[in-house]
Amino acid sequence: MSHLTRAPRIVLAKVGLDGHDRGVKVVARGLRDAGCHVIYAGLWQQPEAVVQTVGDEDADWLGISILSGAHMTLVPRIMELLEAAGLEHVQVLLGGIIPDDDVPKLQELGVARVFGPGTSIPEIAKFVGAVGEPSDD
Amino acid sequence: MSDTNGTSAYERWRQAVDAAPPPKFPPTTISGRTIEPLYWDEQNPGEFPGQFPYTRGVHATMHRGRLWTMRQFAGFGSAQQTNERFRFLVEKGQTGLSTAFDLPTLMGLDSDDPRCLGEVGRLGVAVDTLDDMQRLFRDIDLNDISVSMTINAPAIIIMAFYLAAAEDAGFDWKNLRGTIQADILKEFHAQNEIVFPPEPSVKLVIDLIEFCTHHVPQWNTVSVSGYHIREAGATAAQELAFTLADGFHYIDKTLERGLDVDDFAPRLSFFFNAHNDFFEEIAKYRAARSLWAETLRDKYGAKNEASWKLRFHAQTAGCSLQDKQPEVNLMRVAYQAMAAVLGGCQSLHTNSMDEVLALPSEHAVTLALRTQQVLAYETGITNTVDPLGGSYFVEQSTEEMRTAAQDYFRRIEELGGMMTAIDQGFFRNEIANAAFAQQQELDVGHKIIVGVHRFVEEEHKPLDILEVDPEVEQEQIASLRQIKESRGQDEWLRSIDDVRRAAENNENLLPSLIAAARARATVGELMDAMAEVFDRHTAAVV
Numbered sequence: 001m002s003h004l005t006r007a008p009r010i011v012l013a014k015v016g017l018d019g020h021d022r023g024v025k026v027v028a029r030g031l032r033d034a035g036c037h038v039i040y041a042g043l044w045q046q047p048e049a050v051v052q053t054v055g056d057e058d059a060d061w062l063g064i065s066i067l068s069g070a071h072m073t074l075v076p077r078i079m080e081l082l083e084a085a086g087l088e089h090v091q092v093l094l095g096g097i098i099p100d101d102d103v104p105k106l107q108e109l110g111v112a113r114v115f116g117p118g119t120s121i122p123e124i125a126k127f128v129g130a131v132g133e134p135s136d137d
Numbered sequence: 138m139s140d141t142n143g144t145s146a147y148e149r150w151r152q153a154v155d156a157a158p159p160p161k162f163p164p165t166t167i168s169g170r171t172i173e174p175l176y177w178d179e180q181n182p183g184e185f186p187g188q189f190p191y192t193r194g195v196h197a198t199m200h201r202g203r204l205w206t207m208r209q210f211a212g213f214g215s216a217q218q219t220n221e222r223f224r225f226l227v228e229k230g231q232t233g234l235s236t237a238f239d240l241p242t243l244m245g246l247d248s249d250d251p252r253c254l255g256e257v258g259r260l261g262v263a264v265d266t267l268d269d270m271q272r273l274f275r276d277i278d279l280n281d282i283s284v285s286m287t288i289n290a291p292a293i294i295i296m297a298f299y300l301a302a303a304e305d306a307g308f309d310w311k312n313l314r315g316t317i318q319a320d321i322l323k324e325f326h327a328q329n330e331i332v333f334p335p336e337p338s339v340k341l342v343i344d345l346i347e348f349c350t351h352h353v354p355q356w357n358t359v360s361v362s363g364y365h366i367r368e369a370g371a372t373a374a375q376e377l378a379f380t381l382a383d384g385f386h387y388i389d390k391t392l393e394r395g396l397d398v399d400d401f402a403p404r405l406s407f408f409f410n411a412h413n414d415f416f417e418e419i420a421k422y423r424a425a426r427s428l429w430a431e432t433l434r435d436k437y438g439a440k441n442e443a444s445w446k447l448r449f450h451a452q453t454a455g456c457s458l459q460d461k462q463p464e465v466n467l468m469r470v471a472y473q474a475m476a477a478v479l480g481g482c483q484s485l486h487t488n489s490m491d492e493v494l495a496l497p498s499e500h501a502v503t504l505a506l507r508t509q510q511v512l513a514y515e516t517g518i519t520n521t522v523d524p525l526g527g528s529y530f531v532e533q534s535t536e537e538m539r540t541a542a543q544d545y546f547r548r549i550e551e552l553g554g555m556m557t558a559i560d561q562g563f564f565r566n567e568i569a570n571a572a573f574a575q576q577q578e579l580d581v582g583h584k585i586i587v588g589v590h591r592f593v594e595e596e597h598k599p600l601d602i603l604e605v606d607p608e609v610e611q612e613q614i615a616s617l618r619q620i621k622e623s624r625g626q627d628e629w630l631r632s633i634d635d636v637r638r639a640a641e642n643n644e645n646l647l648p649s650l651i652a653a654a655r656a657r658a659t660v661g662e663l664m665d666a667m668a669e670v671f672d673r674h675t676a677a678v679v
Contacts, residue, residue: 017240017256019329022370022456025569026576043329046252068240069495069605073255099494100599116460117493118589120580 006037008128010061013041013050015078018068023095027063030121034130047074051081054090061128067096071106079109093127095119150175150185153197160201164520172520174201178527186522190430192423192535193523194481195446200519206484207509208285208450212237212261213496214609216272219262223277225499229506233315233484235285236273237261238295243330245291247661248613258609260496261287265617265661267654270298271305279308284315285360285450290332292319293341294663297650300353305655316357316406316450319345322383322555323362326564327369332664335559337671341646343390348647350401357406359387360450366564367410368456370572373421376410377538378545379564381428385546386555388437402433403443411477411485412454413469419525420534422449422480427535428542451477452486458493462588463600466490471508478512479525485509495602617659624657632656633666640670 012028014021021043028040039057041050054062062082066074075094082090091112098106103114113127144152154174164172174197175186184190187197196202209231212219223234238261241253247265248257257263264270274284288295296317303313321338324330331338346358363371363380371379384405391401407425411418429447433439453473458466467490474487487505489497497505513519525531552558578584585591632653639649646667653663 017244017246017252018260019324019331020368021329022368022572026370026572029569029573030576030580044252068256069259070255077254097493097495099602100597118459118461118586121576122580 007035008061008130009037009039009057009059010063010128011039011041011050011054011057011059012063012065013045013053014043014065015045015047015050015074016066016068016070017044018066018070019043020067020096021065023067024063024065027065027095027121027124031125031128031130034121034125036125036128036130047077047081050078051085051087054082054087055085059090061091061093063093063095065095066098069097071096071098072102075106075111076109079111091128093124146185146188147182150187150197153187157196157198157202160198160520161204162514164201166517166520172517174198175522176524176527183527189434189442189445190427191446192427193526195426195448195483197522199481199522200478200513201522204513204519205478205482205509206233206283207231207506207513208233208235208484208486209502209506210235210237210285210287210452210486211502212239213603213605214258214262215613216262216264216269217275218258218609220273220275220277223273226502226506227277227282229503230510231506233283233285234277235486236287238286238288239263242291242295242660243288245294245332245660245664247659248610248617250661255610257613259605263609263613264295264298265613265659266620266657267298267301268616268620268657270295270302270654274299274302274306279303279306280312282314284313285317286315287318289318289321289324289328289330290338291660291664292317292321293345293646294650294654294660296345296349297647298654298660300647301651301654310353312355313353314355316360317345318360318362318408320359320362320383320408322386322559323365323380325559326366326379326383327371327568328365331674333668333671334674335556337667338674339386339390340643341667342387343394344645344647346387346391346401346404347394347396348645349404350396354404356404358401358404359384360406360408361387362408364408364410364452366568367412367454369568370456370575371568372571373412373414373417374538374541375545375567375571377421377425377428378542380407380409381425381432381542382546382549382555384429385432388433392437398433398437398439399441399444402437402439403441403446406483407447407449409449409451409477409482410454411451411473411480411482413457413473415472415476416525416531416534417538418473418476419480420531420538422451422477422482423523423531423535424538424542425449426481428539448483450484450486451480451482453477453488455488455492458488458490459586459589460493461597462594463490463493465588466493467504467508470505471512474508474512475516475518478518479523481523491600491602494600496605498601498603500601620657621659628656629658633658633662636663637666637669640667 095115186194361384363376367376430445489501489505491501635649
């Protein structure tokens with residue numbers, strides 16, 4: 001299969017110290033059911049480790065979950081590291097507790113979309129171009 | 138129902154009511170109608186409040202005799218800033234303090250650890266050393282106010298800091314009242330603030346129970362918590378069952394130390410969620426009380442009534458808050474709080490409407506506290522005990538919650554008990570499945586959230602939110618460095634060695650931790666010393 005038609009490959013990670021993983025786990029399962037290839041990197045990920053995983057997994061998307069308020073420190077660091085690793089084609093999604101005022105700043109840094117509370121799985125699946133069938137890979 | 142003296146349940150209840158302080162306000166409605174302390178079916182009286190198994194409440198007069206404690210969780214930035222917020226809350230009429238620590242402290246890391254970048258002082262107060270603890274409670278009368286501290290993996294260190302700070306400020310440990318959460322089991326099930334593996338993690342909890350039983354007798358040693366289990370997506374029945382199962386596990390482990398159940402069980406308290414489904418929540422609290430009472434009396438042989446009584450703090454459901462039309466959260470919180478009060482809570486935190494966006498602003502936190510005050514002083518729901526008792530719906534729901542919890546107790550036992558169930562990921566899987574099912578209900582439109590799925594407004598009016606000063610991180614790190622340089626090196630090193638040795642010898646760690654606090658050992662250093670003996674929890678947390 002060509003690169004264009006393969007199932008979207010998405011790395012999901014909790015960055016920083018917060019352990020609120022309900023949302024990211026629900027998203028992981030929902031996107032898997034919607035046909036994405038999901039790699040959940042787990043809790044307490046350092047920016048360096050996340051970017052390493054994105055490269056190793058040849059991901060198209062990186063979904064970061066932060067509910068601790070540390071996003072304005074951690075996300076810029078991840079964007080820098082992605083660029084330094086030559087992974088600027090990877091689209092970055094952010095989920096969690098993100099104040100409105102920070103959203104344009106994050107988008108300016110290159111974040112493709114910020115998903116707040118109340119987001120549905122189909123909304124995210126559509127955004128990453130999932131085809132809607134569970135993925136075999 | 139008569140006891141051995143031939144006194145009926147009613148007579149015993151009446152005696153307790155007569156002995157209790159009279160209602161603070163005339164128990165009449167707005168229209169002047171008198172409200173009795175209790176209503177019941179005279180043909181079939183059933184149980185009375187303040188009597189085993191306490192379905193109708195742990196006290197004979199409940200909130201008519203004494204209101205619940207209004208306790209708002211607070212903490213951000215430096216110890217000094219949080220101390221200012223505490224004094225603000227006390228001034229506004231709050232009757233108990235509740236301390237939120239920042240994530241580095243909750244994970245047992247020092248503020249200067251590179252893993253803490255961007256997290257210092259953000260979600261709570263940063264505490265690295267005894268000096269921070271002293272600043273946190275400066276000019277607060279610890280004899281007068283009860284203090285709750287929400288911390289788990291490093292709970293024993295924070296308790297050591299608190300005891301040292303209180304004693305140094307001239308307070309007698311015997312007078313200290315408060316609660317430390319110290320419930321590590323729910324971290325393994327749900328919240329993930331985990332440092333050591335399950336067995337030594339539980340050992341530290343039991344050390345706290347044992348030490349406080351002997352030396353800090355009014356302190357609530359563990360706040361066995363369903364709140365976070367529920368926030369992680371559990372059902373009400375799972376929250377109920379897993380929380381009580383955790384409580385039973387702490388009892389089993391403390392009994393192994395040779396303590397008598399009646400010496401420590403009265404100081405175990407509970408912390409439950411107050412979620413949206415009004416009647417289910419009330420049924421959950423009622424079921425929790427009777428399940429706990431029956432197990433304590435019949436399985437553990439507790440003879441002291443205080444051991445049978447399940448006392449709980451409630452907090453409204455953070456996960457129910459929405460960022461769309463955030464003022465609507467005020468109404469969600471009010472109904473949730475009402476369920477907690479009707480369910481017989483002993484203390485309550487009402488979430489602020491902006492907590493889905495950031496830490497609460499002073500305006501939002503004042504409204505949240507006012508919500509409780511309206512319930513207490515205006516609605517009249519405190520005038521009679523358990524006003525929903527006897528409702529067909531509430532009674533049957535209570536019974537269904539009990540049965541569902543008992544099924545879970547059986548399943549946990551069949552798996553081989555608490556530790557095996559944790560190792561097998563039983564709790565995490567059950568909760569994740571429930572969380573996913575709830576999301577699906579929303580996604581297919583079977584459940585509706587107002588302002589999100591229906592009644593949507595295009596215009597988005599942002600709230601003014603609290604911004605934590607980013608300077609706090611640098612200031613905290615500078616203060617920590619200064620303490621590290623100025624402390625007596627020999628005494629500091631020796632104190633850490635003592636902690637390590639106590640851990641190796643399987644001794645109670647509190648005495649050596651209190652000494653280490655005074656030698657200015659940091660939270661992170663003490664966690665490292667313990668980890669050398671206990672190891673770190675490395676199981677995949679996915």
